[in-house]
Structures are given as C-alpha cells and as structure tokens.
Amino acid sequence: MLIIMRLCCLLSRSLDLRSLEWSYLFLDSQTCQLLASWTTPAYLSLPSPRISSRKFEWKIQTPHPFDLRYPYSYPFLINHPDKCEGPRGAPFLLMLVMTRPQDVGVRQAIRQTWGNETLVPSVVVRRLFVLGLPPPLFDKELQALLEEEDREHGDLLQVGFLDTYRNLTLKVLMGLEWMAQHCPSAKYVLKVDSDVFLNPRFLLHQVLWPNGPSPPDFITGHINRNTNPVRRLHTKWYMPPELYSQSKYPDYCVGPGYVLSGSLALRILTTAQHVKAIYLEDVFVGLCLRLLGVKPTPAPPNTFLMFRRKYNHCAFQRLVLVHQFQHQELLKIWPDFLTSNAACPTV
Numbered sequence: 001m002l003i004i005m006r007l008c009c010l011l012s013r014s015l016d017l018r019s020l021e022w023s024y025l026f027l028d029s030q031t032c033q034l035l036a037s038w039t040t041p042a043y044l045s046l047p048s049p050r051i052s053s054r055k056f057e058w059k060i061q062t063p064h065p066f067d068l069r070y071p072y073s074y075p076f077l078i079n080h081p082d083k084c085e086g087p088r089g090a091p092f093l094l095m096l097v098m099t100r101p102q103d104v105g106v107r108q109a110i111r112q113t114w115g116n117e118t119l120v121p122s123v124v125v126r127r128l129f130v131l132g133l134p135p136p137l138f139d140k141e142l143q144a145l146l147e148e149e150d151r152e153h154g155d156l157l158q159v160g161f162l163d164t165y166r167n168l169t170l171k172v173l174m175g176l177e178w179m180a181q182h183c184p185s186a187k188y189v190l191k192v193d194s195d196v197f198l199n200p201r202f203l204l205h206q207v208l209w210p211n212g213p214s215p216p217d218f219i220t221g222h223i224n225r226n227t228n229p230v231r232r233l234h235t236k237w238y239m240p241p242e243l244y245s246q247s248k249y250p251d252y253c254v255g256p257g258y259v260l261s262g263s264l265a266l267r268i269l270t271t272a273q274h275v276k277a278i279y280l281e282d283v284f285v286g287l288c289l290r291l292l293g294v295k296p297t298p299a300p301p302n303t304f305l306m307f308r309r310k311y312n313h314c315a316f317q318r319l320v321l322v323h324q325f326q327h328q329e330l331l332k333i334w335p336d337f338l339t340s341n342a343a344c345p346t347v
C-alpha cells in the first residue's frame with residue numbers, strides 16, 4: 001500500500017498531472033510529504049509550487065490519517081448496560097480502564113489488584129475495561145477469547161472501532177457515552193491506563209469526598225500547563241498543524257490517570273460533540289474544559305507520578321498513581337502493599 005501511495009506521489013510530481021481532471025487519483029502534497037519523509041530523499045518532500053483547485057478538493061475529501069470520526073455512533077459490541085445497577089445504588093467511583101484487546105494478562109492483574117471493586121468496602125466502585133476491535137490478523141481468535149473472558153468477569157466494554165493508540169480519544173469518549181447512557185449518577189469517573197499502579201484507598205479517602213456530593217467542576221490528576229504541540233514528525237506525540245494549529249495546548253490532566261466528577265464528565269461529553277476531536281485524549285479533554293471554563297484542580301503534591309518509581313511500602317501508601325508500572329511487578333508488590341505497617345509515618 002505504502003509503495004503504491006509513494007508511486008502515486010512520484011507520478012503526480014514528475015508528470016505534473018495535478019491540473020488534469022483525473023488528478024484526484026494522486027495524493028495531495030501534504031500526504032506525500034508525510035510519506036516521503038518516512039524514508040525517501042529530501043527533494044521529494046519539497047512542497048510543490050503549484051496549487052490547483054483539484055488539490056484543494058482532494059484535501060477536503062481526504063481525512064488526515066490521524067483524523068478521528070466523531071461524533072459517530074460506534075456500536076458497543078460487548079456491553080453491560082446494568083453494570084451500575086444494584087442494591088447500593090449508583091457507584092461512587094466508575095473506573096474506566098483503557099486496555100488493548102490482546103492484554104488479557106494485564107486485565108487479570110488489574111482485577112486482582114487495584115481494579116478490585118470490593119477493596120474499599122465502604123464505597124461502591126464499578127470497573128469496566130474499555131477496548132476496541134483487535135488487530136485484523138488474529139481478530140477471530142482474539143474476539144472469541146474476549147467473549148469468553150467477558151463471560152467469566154462481566155467487565156469488558158468493547159466498542160466497534162480499531163483499537164489503536166491514535167484512536168484512544170474515541171475510547172475515552174465512548175466510555176463517557178456509556179456512562180451517560182447507563183451510569184449517569186456515578187459520583188466520580190476515573191479514566192486510567194493499564195500500565196499504572198493505583199492506590200484506590202488514598203484516592204477515595206484523601207482526594208475525593210466520600211461523604212459529600214461531588215463538586216460539579218472537579219477534575220484532578222497530574223496537570224500539564226502551558227505545553228506546546230510536538231511538531232517533529234515520527235514522534236509519538238506528533239501533532240500535525242492541520243489538526244491543531246494553535247501554538248499552545250490548554251492546561252490538561254495527563255492521560256495515565258485522572259479523576260473527575262460525574263457531572264463534569266457529562267458536560268465534557270456534551271462539549272465534545274462540537275469540538276474537533278484530536279488523538280491526544282488528555283489534551284482533547286483539556287480543550288473541552290477550556291470551553292467549559294473549568295480549570296483542573298491541583299492534586300495533593302506528588303500523588304500522581306508520571307514516571308516510574310521503585311516500589312516503597314510507605315511511600316506508595318500516600319500517593320494515588322504511578323505511571324509505567326508493569327503488571328508483573330504489580331502482582332509482585334500487591335500483597336506487601338496491602339499489609340499494614342505501623343512503621344510508616346501517619347497519613
């Protein structure tokens with residue numbers, strides 16, 4: 001495919017066919033530039049001096065490869081509409097855990113550790129793993145496995161689009177849509193990635209307010225302020241100017257884990273219907289917040305750690321989240337983490 005696309009670029013450039021009627025068969029220069037910069041010599045990525053109206057039309061018709069189709073009614077393929085019902089009423093905390101279809105072992109580790117719904121018995125916690133469609137090569141086998149896993153645990157929420165890093169925003173938005181449809185009275189929503197350590201006790205008791213209503217404008221986590229879009233091609237966070245042209249991002253809570261009040265989650269979802277979705281989900285939530293006039297609330301200092309930290313019993317009792325934590329390590333430290341240790345300084 002790539003080769004064919006490159007060929008189209010080459011042809012359209014060397015034969016200068018772009019002004020002809022059928023030139024729409026060829027790619028526009030921006031796409032070519034992107035392709036060319038992957039491997040080909042620099043002369044191919046020079047911008048073309050000729051601008052035809054054809055090219056303009058093509059640009060309108062062809063979405064950027066990072067473009068997201070939203071709003072769009074993606075189906076829930078595995079669903080649990082009554083997850084939030086129960087004798088104890090709406091959950092205090094709804095955990096939306098982002099995982100990939102193939103991460104079966106990661107989900108199992110999370111269920112046995114921080115994703116355990118009954119870890120803090122005084123509050124109602126509900127957990128759902130949000131995932132998309134498996135990669136095409138093994139999709140049949142994986143899909144059957146997923147359905148089996150869900151029969152056993154009843155905690156998968158599968159949405160009908162390809163599960164890729166660049167589609168993460170869709171996963172978060174569809175998690176919020178599920179919440180709006182089936183769990184609108186949840187007091188708080190936690191968006192969390194699967195490569196983290198999480199301390200639900202500290203989150204519930206020191207960061208949230210278990211005995212009162214949730215503040216309507218509350219969102220907290222590790223806040224990034226005044227950051228610039230990455231404009232270097234081929235980097236993980238590259239943001240094409242065509243998709244986001246401003247020179248600064250709004251303040252936002254960083255993706256690995258943030259928690260917000262249920263009412264704010266619903267307002268973000270409403271706002272998201274009118275904002276162009278970008279693939280950086282945390283920045284996108286920040287854009288919605290800015291439109292809503294809501295500022296993220298700073299968390300207690302050093303409680304949302306964005307980089308790996310070696311496990312330490314006492315230190316981990318007094319934080320919410322550590323990013324870049326592998327599930328094997330999570331399983332290893334968890335029994336120790338749960339033991340009480342009188343030698344730790346009191347919280």
Ligand SMILES: *[C@@H]1O[C@H](CO)[C@@H](O)[C@H](O)[C@H]1NC(C)=O
Binds near residue numbers: 111112113117118119
């Ligand atoms: C969840 O936590 C409760 C209370 O600590 C415990 O009894 C239960 O075995 C745990 N469940 C899992 C799946 O680990």
Ligand SMILES: *[C@@H]1O[C@H](CO)[C@@H](O)[C@H](O)[C@H]1NC(C)=O
Binds near residue numbers: 066067166
């Ligand atoms: C997102 O999902 C759609 C629908 O499955 C797919 O066509 C598209 O390639 C995905 N986008 C990215 C950037 O991965």
